[in-house]
Amino acid sequence: MESVLSTFHNLIFQFSQSHPNLVAAIGTAAVTYGFLWALLHSTQDAREPPLLLGAIPFISPVIGMVKWSMDFYVQLKDENPNSSIYTLRLPGFRLYIVNSTALILEVQRKWRTFVFSPVPARASEYAMGGSKEAMDIIRAGMSTDADFMHGFNKAIHPALSSGPALENLTGRALEVIAESLDDMVKQGGKEVKMFDWIRHDLLMATTDSVYGRGNPLRDPQNEKAWQKFHPSIMFLLLNVLPQWVFRDAIKARGVLAKAFLHYHAEGQYKEGSVYIRRWTEYCVSHGIPVDDIAKFHNAGLFALIANTIPTAFWMIFRVFSDPSVVSDCRDEISRSVEERDGVCTINVGRIKADCPTLVSTFQEVFRVHGLANSVRVATEDHYLDNGKYLIKKGGLVMMPARVQHHLRDVWGNNVDEFDHRRFINKEGDPQPNAAAFRGFGGGTTLCPGRHFATTEILVLTAMLLLRFDLVPLSGRWVLPSTKNSSQAEAMEQPDYDIDIQLRPRSGAEKKWRVSFAGAGDTALVAEDLRG
Numbered sequence: 001m002e003s004v005l006s007t008f009h010n011l012i013f014q015f016s017q018s019h020p021n022l023v024a025a026i027g028t029a030a031v032t033y034g035f036l037w038a039l040l041h042s043t044q045d046a047r048e049p050p051l052l053l054g055a056i057p058f059i060s061p062v063i064g065m066v067k068w069s070m071d072f073y074v075q076l077k078d079e080n081p082n083s084s085i086y087t088l089r090l091p092g093f094r095l096y097i098v099n100s101t102a103l104i105l106e107v108q109r110k111w112r113t114f115v116f117s118p119v120p121a122r123a124s125e126y127a128m129g130g131s132k133e134a135m136d137i138i139r140a141g142m143s144t145d146a147d148f149m150h151g152f153n154k155a156i157h158p159a160l161s162s163g164p165a166l167e168n169l170t171g172r173a174l175e176v177i178a179e180s181l182d183d184m185v186k187q188g189g190k191e192v193k194m195f196d197w198i199r200h201d202l203l204m205a206t207t208d209s210v211y212g213r214g215n216p217l218r219d220p221q222n223e224k225a226w227q228k229f230h231p232s233i234m235f236l237l238l239n240v241l242p243q244w245v246f247r248d249a250i251k252a253r254g255v256l257a258k259a260f261l262h263y264h265a266e267g268q269y270k271e272g273s274v275y276i277r278r279w280t281e282y283c284v285s286h287g288i289p290v291d292d293i294a295k296f297h298n299a300g301l302f303a304l305i306a307n308t309i310p311t312a313f314w315m316i317f318r319v320f321s322d323p324s325v326v327s328d329c330r331d332e333i334s335r336s337v338e339e340r341d342g343v344c345t346i347n348v349g350r351i352k353a354d355c356p357t358l359v360s361t362f363q364e365v366f367r368v369h370g371l372a373n374s375v376r377v378a379t380e381d382h383y384l385d386n387g388k389y390l391i392k393k394g395g396l397v398m399m400p401a402r403v404q405h406h407l408r409d410v411w412g413n414n415v416d417e418f419d420h421r422r423f424i425n426k427e428g429d430p431q432p433n434a435a436a437f438r439g440f441g442g443g444t445t446l447c448p449g450r451h452f453a454t455t456e457i458l459v460l461t462a463m464l465l466l467r468f469d470l471v472p473l474s475g476r477w478v479l480p481s482t483k484n485s486s487q488a489e490a491m492e493q494p495d496y497d498i499d500i501q502l503r504p505r506s507g508a509e510k511k512w513r514v515s516f517a518g519a520g521d522t523a524l525v526a527e528d529l530r531g
């Protein structure tokens with residue numbers, strides 16, 4: 001036995017003499033691993049939600065995030081079907097992932113403990129380049145009633161809730177869309193790159209309606225600058241790579257900020273929508289420096305269009321790529337159009353009330369393509385679930401919509417399919433738990449722009465169904481992959497564009513108008529359904 005051991009020692013000795021660098025590297029890796037393991041376990045409290053360990057402490061979750069991207073949390077839920085909440089440890093912070101719908105509601109109720117404001121504050125600083133002076137104003141009083149973001153939402157809310165301000169805003173956007181469709185009819189149809197066409201038309205419609213005649217996005221240089229800046233927002237927000245990597249994006253951000261500075265200095269916002277007037281007046285009244293107001297317009301632009309554009313893309317794709325959806329929705333919408341003296345009127349109220357298949361398809365788009373990762377920061381140590389789970393101060397609490405949207409016990413066995421009729425109320429069928437639908441987030445940070453975006457996209461789709469056939473030039477519709485989607489957005493983005501032709505249908509050349517008479521809001525999320 002002794003001779004075996006001494007032979008083994010000799011072998012190791014000889015190996016270390018002949019491969020000194022390799023042995024040093026293996027030794028360093030082993031010591032580092034041991035250190036990380038000890039650090040992780042000595043700082044993890046047994047009362048915290050169960051720790052999901054990977055092979056390498058702190059690093060495995062990062063690898064998982066890169067590998068699985070937006071499906072990482074669904075993957076972990078599938079691997080740990082009974083976990084209602086768990087902990088991931090990443091370099092420098094703890095992430096608590098909530099799978100249980102009931103626990104999400106508890107986190108949302110405790111909005112002073114689990115606060116959202118640090119998230120937009122981080123975006124304002126790192127992604128938008130806010131100055132120290134502005135950031136001090138934004139960060140003061142977080143989690144109290146004096147919180148800047150809390151007051152901001154209260155200020156803009158009336159302009160985005162049912163009423164004349166919202167009708168004017170949406171009405172103007174739909175006018176711009178209708179003008180563009182009229183042009184297409186006059187040209188006898190058009191071949192377009194589908195995403196790019198929707199992106200440009202919705203950008204123009206939405207920003208014209210919000211900013212008014214001085215809309216800076218009407219200048220092609222500014223539209224180009226937005227396209228350059230927008231894809232970098234997620235990386236700037238993470239602040240892990242040096243700024244010079246994003247030199248061009250930061251330059252483009254500056255071009256836009258300069259245009260918004262002019263817009264502000266000239267007082268053009270006073271001729272814009274009620275929404276942008278309230279937005280601006282709130283910033284001015286809180287002493288945000290004008291240079292920063294200009295920079296924060298870039299953040300406002302992100303909220304306005306970053307999700308509306310891909311949502312419209314998936315809606316139009318999902319409707320037109322399935323002949324049965326086209327025919328179901330077309331039948332419903334056609335019945336709700338009124339024609340008098342050669343003018344066809346699309347009534348927004350009737351689209352929402354009498355077109356259940358269209359509205360259900362829209363909701364299913366959110367369920368299947370939505371990826372909102374609602375994040376909150378714990379302001380103190382706090383127990384969830386009747387003292388069961390300790391959430392540590394400073395920890396991030398994340399409630400991924402994708403997990404909720406893939407719960408088999410909520411959505412049924414066809415959870416992995418796109419079922420355009422899923423949300424239609426069928427008599428006798430139990431309704432899925434509305435709180436598990438998180439396309440627009442939920443709780444105090446529920447998206448205030450949801451009514452604007454919903455009406456804009458539903459009516460755009462209705463106008464297309466009534467006036468056009470959409471045909472893919474390749475001869476068949478192929479669902480684009482989405483693996484490169486930025487998770488700064490709440491909706492998947494297609495990895496590539498699709499060439500299509502818009503062919504006017506008979507009657508497309510008539511006069512079309514949109515009426516809001518009797519239109520209320522569409523109740524899609526739990527908060528609206530409760531009223």
Ligand code: HEM
Pocket residue numbers: 116120149153160303304305307308311372373374375438439440441442444445446447448449450452453454490491
């Ligand atoms: C289809 C389009 C849209 C989608 C999918 C969407 C999605 C969302 C989601 C998921 C949140 C919640 C974030 C969280 O709780 O973590 C949110 C918040 C927000 N959205 Fe939207 N949004 C859309 C359109 C809009 C529009 C058009 C506006 C502006 C007019 C807007 C303004 C906002 C604002 C200001 C917040 C932050 C609320 C807060 O700070 O409490 N959104 N949105």
